[in-house]
Amino acid sequence: MMTKDQYIESLRKLNLNLWMFGKKIDNPVDDPVIRPSLNSFAATYALAEDPQYEDLMTATSHLSGKKINRFTNIHQSTDDLIKKVKMQRLLGQKTAACFQRCVGMDAMNALYSSTYELDEACGTSYHQNFLKFLTRVQDEDLAVDGAMTDVKGDRGLAPSKQADPDLFLHVVERTADGVYVTGAKAHQTGYINSHEVLVMPTISMRPGDEDYAISFAVPTDSEGITLIYGRQSCDTRKLEEYNSIDVGNQTYGGHEVLVIFDRVFVPNDRIFLNGEVQFAGMIVERFAGFHRQSYGGCKVGVGDVLIGATAEAVDMAGCAKASHVKDKLIEMTHLNETLYACGIACSSQGAPTKSGAYLIDLLLANVCKQNVTRFPYDIARLAQDLAGGLMVTQPSEADYRNPATHDYIEKYLKGIASVPTEDRMRILRLIENMTMGTAAVGYLPESMHGAGSPQAQRIMISRQSNMAAKRKLARVIAHVDAE
Numbered sequence: 001m002m003t004k005d006q007y008i009e010s011l012r013k014l015n016l017n018l019w020m021f022g023k024k025i026d027n028p029v030d031d032p033v034i035r036p037s038l039n040s041f042a043a044t045y046a047l048a049e050d051p052q053y054e055d056l057m058t059a060t061s062h063l064s065g066k067k068i069n070r071f072t073n074i075h076q077s078t079d080d081l082i083k084k085v086k087m088q089r090l091l092g093q094k095t096a097a098c099f100q101r102c103v104g105m106d107a108m109n110a111l112y113s114s115t116y117e118l119d120e121a122c123g124t125s126y127h128q129n130f131l132k133f134l135t136r137v138q139d140e141d142l143a144v145d146g147a148m149t150d151v152k153g154d155r156g157l158a159p160s161k162q163a164d165p166d167l168f169l170h171v172v173e174r175t176a177d178g179v180y181v182t183g184a185k186a187h188q189t190g191y192i193n194s195h196e197v198l199v200m201p202t203i204s205m206r207p208g209d210e211d212y213a214i215s216f217a218v219p220t221d222s223e224g225i226t227l228i229y230g231r232q233s234c235d236t237r238k239l240e241e242y243n244s245i246d247v248g249n250q251t252y253g254g255h256e257v258l259v260i261f262d263r264v265f266v267p268n269d270r271i272f273l274n275g276e277v278q279f280a281g282m283i284v285e286r287f288a289g290f291h292r293q294s295y296g297g298c299k300v301g302v303g304d305v306l307i308g309a310t311a312e313a314v315d316m317a318g319c320a321k322a323s324h325v326k327d328k329l330i331e332m333t334h335l336n337e338t339l340y341a342c343g344i345a346c347s348s349q350g351a352p353t354k355s356g357a358y359l360i361d362l363l364l365a366n367v368c369k370q371n372v373t374r375f376p377y378d379i380a381r382l383a384q385d386l387a388g389g390l391m392v393t394q395p396s397e398a399d400y401r402n403p404a405t406h407d408y409i410e411k412y413l414k415g416i417a418s419v420p421t422e423d424r425m426r427i428l429r430l431i432e433n434m435t436m437g438t439a440a441v442g443y444l445p446e447s448m449h450g451a452g453s454p455q456a457q458r459i460m461i462s463r464q465s466n467m468a469a470k471r472k473l474a475r476v477i478a479h480v481d482a483e
């Protein structure tokens with residue numbers, strides 16, 4: 001496995017065509033806006049080096065028998081599925097941000113079982129191609145970005161019916177050696193911190209969409225790929241002279257980028273789906289299921305930090321004993337643990353696919369993510385309720401450091417006498433960061449839209465709900481039908 005330092009050094013070798021705030025970024029590794037996201041990703045390597053987390057952070061490869069980072073593992077049991085969620089909660093607790101590596105893990109698990117079934121049905125050899133890719137990822141402990149979400153243009157039209165054919169990524173030329181693809185993937189979490197990008201179709205497809213039913217992996221710095229950085233609320237605070245207190249979470253963060261593919265070449269042995277439209281839906285459903293499970297871990301860990309920060313804030317203000325305060329902290333905990341319960345439940349009810357790899361219970365994974373579209377908002381509302389207005393009205397760190405204003409801030413922003421004013425300012429800014437600032441992207445809108453927007457889960461819940469069996473139960477009990 002790679003150490004954290006080896007991982008960071010390996011990223012320096014990438015030659016990404018990255019743009020941010022109107023400028024080309026030649027050194028993303030040391031860029032102050034981007035670096036916190038790298039630190040979060042690097043935590044997936046650092047914790048795997050720590051013996052106390054070995055059971056959660058590492059696994060044994062079913063291919064090589066070697067010890068691997070769990071983020072490159074193909075789940076072989078419900079125990080693996082449960083440990084995945086626990087690992088994600090741990091990382092959420094350690095970073096209070098999106099640590100990004102799950103998307104690739106979920107994409108690899110979706111493609112492993114799907115390519116197996118695809119080959120069985122169509123006589124193709126995509127699973128062999130995928131095994132070759134996976135072996136390299138496991139042996140070299142690579143970071144993989146899973147790229148699903150197309151920009152989609154007119155949502156009412158199929159990929160091949162769009163006014164601009166590039167609004168869904170597609171094959172533009174076929175040669176004896178491979179294919180050329182053009183299109184764009186939006187909201188790509190962790191792309192800049194990844195060595196490889198694993199591309200999948202974004203929706204179920206029909207005959208006529210063959211050129212759009214394409215899945216493959218290429219290096220993230222392949223020729224023809226352009227990246228445009230997604231900006232976040234309060235991101236430029238990281239560039240200010242005093243950038244410790246006001247950023248809220250100085251060390252960790254997350255990022256998303258718009259990834260543009262302009263005639264990118266994909267060699268044949270890196271293709272995992274190529275025109276078999278009937279299998280696009282299986283890949284989408286399995287990837288989405290795995291990523292909906294993931295949120296029952298990562299968002300819970302981030303929630304742990306937010307609940308802790310809120311408990312600190314009320315202590316510092318001297319109101320920890322008020323009964324409504326205690327009750328709101330209980331409510332936050334109840335909501336957070338409900339999400340965890342769903343993540344564990346869909347894992348423990350997982351089952352093997354034809355390939356032998358395990359898949360989560362899809363109904364429960366979708367229920368998990370549906371709750372994630374709601375509960376973090378309630379938790380954040382309660383955090384803001386208890387933190388009080390000072391969370392957003394306190395002066396800047398620059399004013400706190402300025403001798404002309406420091407003493408006033410020190411004196412008048414103090415809560416209980418035993419707590420330094422600076423500590424209180426730091427905790428309040430952390431709450432601001434997680435509910436309104438850079439980290440809120442990962443905790444709130446990502447809870448809403450990541451792994452699919454709420455309606456996508458409702459469609460899956462409806463499909464998996466087995467309403468006919470429920471009706472039958474009622475009809476038998478009411479003696480409408482005989483047993």
Ligand code: SF4
Pocket residue numbers: 097098099100101102103189294295298299442446450
């Ligand atoms: Fe992982 Fe959560 Fe970030 Fe998705 S949102 S990549 S599950 S940390």
Ligand code: FE
Pocket residue numbers: 189446450451
């Ligand atoms: Fe996500």
